[in-house]
Every structure is written in structure tokens, then in C-alpha cells.
Amino acid sequence: MKLNIAVLAGDGIGPEISVQGVAVMSAVAKKFGHEVNYTDALCGAAAIDAVGDPFPEETFRICEAADAVLFSAVGDPKYDNDPEAKVRPEQGLLAMRKKLGLFANIRPVQTFECLIHKSPLKDELVRGADFVCIRELTGGMYFGEKQEGTEEAYDTNKYTRPEVERILKVAYQYAMQRRKHLTVVDKANVLASSRLWRKVAQEIAPQYPEVTTDYMYVDNAAMRMIQEPTFFDVMVTENTFGDILTDEGSCISGSMGLLPSASTGSSTPVFEPIHGSWPQAKGMNLANPLAQILSVAMLYEYFGLKAEGKLIRDAVDASLDANVRTPEIQVEGGGKYGTKEVGEWIVNWIENNA
């Protein structure tokens, strides 16, 4: 297979983990005889500094022309702390989502046995949790009509039937590949937009008779995720609820630094870690590259290349088992490994295994 990858390294620790993601991608490609071409592009604070726009037109064109985007992280404190800043790195994220039509944000939540003790939940509760949160990413309050104001202000949470249908279809497809259990999360007892979601879901559900669909109010889902995370298989919800629930979901695993995500839609899909740009650690060879590396696994899998994805997952598991870990997850008495050393170890493992 031939793949053109746009590489958006972004800010903070982004460039360091990006290098490792690319190295792993190349090692796997070599092993399986794929040809991968990379094109770097600017985004985030780096792009604001360079051209005054967090998602420049040229970056958009590079992404659009690529088969997939390997994204790292954006964000810089110099913009966070300036309330007057007119352009912010996050706007680049929103622009990217909208311009690339990335309506489905997919976040697998899984636990790693060796990190269960890091979960804020009791071990026995979280052990075995393995679900996918699917968040609608280009509709709802994020993009609805807004009125700014110092006396009153509003946002509009609007959804159209096609917007709801397409994300539910993605959710059902995931459910079919997994344990066939879909939870549709909404607030249909209060919100008109949620009632539309529920109505459309009830119409689509019969097309997937093998899937058990249940409906849950968002307040209830926020609790259930903590009380019984193993209940969930695939969960789907609208943009704002999804923002809250996907973050809650990731943090219960104790493995935030290890979780990848995919955003897919009408144009080029984007693969990225769920964690941020950790500006304090920039250039210090401290950041865990595993979430970025697992994003590469998701990328391969997206193109149906399951063995490639599996090889990466096995390599990551092997690195954890061998205690080749960055400081924040290293065991007492374990060796010192930085971003680079972990990435190189994994590349090496891939070259010498399977």
C-alpha cells in the first residue's frame, strides 16, 4: 500500500513524540512493504508564530491531499494566559475539524494491567474496562449560531437529521466490530436536540438487529462510567456531552498518556494522542510517546491493515512488560528512558519480531 501522511507536530512535546510516531510508522511500513511519504505542516502556536494562523491554508491543503494526518498536540501557555489574544491554538483545532469535515471523534478507552494502580477508580472496578467513546465533532453548540455579549450571550445547540444519522452509523459500525452493545447518550427528557438524536437512533436501531442499543441520560452516563465502566462497549453522543464524557472516560483508565484517538469524516482522517502539548516538558525528552505510537496503530487499522496495527500494539505491550517506560509510568527501580529511548526500543522490537 502507498500512503501519504501529513505530519502535524504542533507545539510543546508535539515534535518529540511526532518523531517517534513517524519512526514506528516507517518501521512497520518497511516490514510489510508499504510505501509511506510524509509531508510536514505547521499548526497550533507554531503556525501562529510563523504565519499568524493556527491552521493555515497551506496546512489545510497538505492535509486534504494526504491519505491521513498524524497529529501530535497544540497549545502554548503564552496564548492561554492572554485573554486579549485574538488568535489561539485551539481555534486551529476547531478549524481543522470543520474544514476536514471530521464529524466523528473516536476514543478507545482501555486499561493496561500494569497501570491499573494509576487509575483513580478501585482496581477491581476498572479492570477489564474496554470501550469506545464516539463524539460528534462538528455540530452542536461548538458550531451553532452564537451571540457574544457582556449583558447577555447565547450559543445554539443545533443538529440536523443527516448530522445525527452519519455519526450514529459510525457508532453502529464500531459496535458491529466489537461486543455489539451501543449506548446512545443524550438528555432527551429536557432537550429538543436530544429528542431528535433519540428519534433518529430509534429509527436506525432496527437496521442493526444484532446490536443491543440502550439510551442513557448524560448525567446518568457520567455516573455509570465511574460506577461500572465495564458496562460500556460503544458509547455515542453529541459534541458538548462528548467533550465531557470522553475526557472522563480517558481519565478513569489510569493510562491517559497512552490513549490514542481518531477523527474521521468526509475528508482526510486525523490520528492523534488524547493528551495535550505539555509545554513545560518541551524539548526535555520526557514525554511518553506511546499514545502517539498507538495513534499510528489506529491509522493502519483504519486502512484495514490489522496485522500492522497489531504489531504496534504488541510492541507497546512488550515495552511496558520490559519496563522500558518514560518516568511518569516507570516502576520503582526501573531504568531511565526518555521519549527517544522508548521510541527506539519499540522500533527495534518491530524490526526484530513477528
Next chain:
Amino acid sequence: MKLNIAVLAGDGIGPEISVQGVAVMSAVAKKFGHEVNYTDALCGAAAIDAVGDPFPEETFRICEAADAVLFSAVGDPKYDNDPEAKVRPEQGLLAMRKKLGLFANIRPVQTFECLIHKSPLKDELVRGADFVCIRELTGGMYFGEKQEGTEEAYDTNKYTRPEVERILKVAYQYAMQRRKHLTVVDKANVLASSRLWRKVAQEIAPQYPEVTTDYMYVDNAAMRMIQEPTFFDVMVTENTFGDILTDEGSCISGSMGLLPSASTGSSTPVFEPIHGSWPQAKGMNLANPLAQILSVAMLYEYFGLKAEGKLIRDAVDASLDANVRTPEIQVEGGGKYGTKEVGEWIVNWIENNA
């Protein structure tokens, strides 16, 4: 003091716990020489069955005329499972909030040492968690302009400056009575309504120089509450975010069945357990009356009657220590106590102590 209390027992286990709440209220009143008059009023499914309205006009008048409302729970599965039902018990809740101007929902989250093991969080994380969630209750998407539809639908998340100001003032007053730490939760990086909240908060904050105010995005707050619940003292947020976060907050304590809440505003305040009507247990003398009883403590405290509130809290602690507990929190080998027995034990303790 003379207090007129509207008693809204509602549905399911509501009537049973209501009786115990009233009994405790009376025992305390007698001890301190207060005069309390009770007026029962219909609400919820019971009111739909009787008069076709989950919050009838007469109930509203009784509440309005009272000094406080002692509320229990509403909800009945016969309405939940009927998507065609035009009137639902929950609408009674929303009508009550709106008509009584209950703009501030106050939910203390505390842990009880003897129930820490019931928390989904690791004991050492949740131990000592003690915070108050303040949720705006009559604005935002719940009450904003809506458009129902099967092709598109929307809700409007609108806030005006006075709505934001008054709830923030309540939050600052709580913070002043507590550890003087207020966390304002919003999504100001995306939502216009949140930017208004943040702007108003930044204007009001200097009026409370003793209070440390911090601002947190809602996705971050949903994580922080799990990762470090002891971080919070008072948290304030808008209606929809508050719905999610208050439920999340309650469930981490492991003591959901014990947590009371208050809703206050421009007219009569309402005191109620955070739990629901548990229809399956109706009439079975199984429900834990402690959340209802602690609602009575909040009620007394609202009127500045601190010793009265303290006496109730001490009685509740004593009942837990003595293992006089309903089945769901009873220790192995502990005696069998129902709603009635726990309530009576507490009344008895109050009569014979302090």
C-alpha cells in the same frame, strides 16, 4: 421560631422517607422550642394521577405560602416507558424550579468514613473530599428557546448578566463560609455563554478578595473531580454542565443515598435528597431515610439554626456508628433496619441527647 413547611412526598419511596424527615424535623423543633406547621401537597406522578398535572397550581400556592418545602422524590416507570406520555413527572420538577425561582441548586458532597469503601474511587483519593457543587437551575439550555423537529432541532443556551451575577454571589457566599476557594466551571474557549460567565466572574471576584477563584473548563473539571476530589471547595457552573457534574460529584462519595440538597432562589427554598423515587422499593420499608433527614438539617441551617442542623448531623453519624443502617449500607452481621426503624432510632437519639 415558627416555620410553615410544605411537604411534597411525591412518588415511589418518597412518602416513606418523607414521614421520617417530618418526624426528625418535629423532634428537633420540640427540643429547641420551634413551632412547625406542615401542609402536604401533591406532586409528580401522584399529582398527574390525581389532577393531571405534575406540579398543580394548588401545590404551587402551598409552596409559595410556606417558609420552606421539604421535598422527597418524583418519578414513576409507567411514565418513563411511555414515549407518548404528554405529561411526565419530571416536568413537575422543572415547573417547580421555574415557578419558585429556584435558580441555585446546592449539593454538598461529603464522604462518610464508614462508607468510603463504597466509593468507586480509591479510598485514599476520596477520603476527606468535602465540597459543594452549585448548579444554576433556571437558565441555559433547559429553559432557552427550543425548536422541536424530526429534520432539525435546537436548544438555546442563553444567559443574561443578572442570572449569572446572582448565582455567582450565592457561590461566593458559600465559599466565604467554607475554605474560601471557588472554582468557576465553564467552556469559555468555545462558548459565548461561557465567556459571559467568565467575564462576570472576573468582575465579581475582586469583591471577595479573601476567596481564591479559579476557572476550569468543564471537561477538565469532570476529570479533576475524579482524579483529585479534595481539590474542590465550592464549584459553580451553569445548568447543563451542573446536571452532569453534580451527579458525577455525588457518585464519587460512595454515599449517594445519604446526600441532601437545597434549591434556593427568589421564593420558597426546597430541600430534598439527591436520589430518586426508587419505584421498585415503594412501600417496602427499604429506602434509606438519611438523605431526607439530612435535607432537614440543611433546611434548619438555611434559617440560621446551626445547632439544630448539627444535632441532626450528629444523630445521623451516631446511627451509622451504631450500625443502625438500611440494608444497602449495612455491615455484614449487622441488624435489620428499615426506613422506619432508622428514622425512629434517630428521633429517639435526638430526644435523648444534647
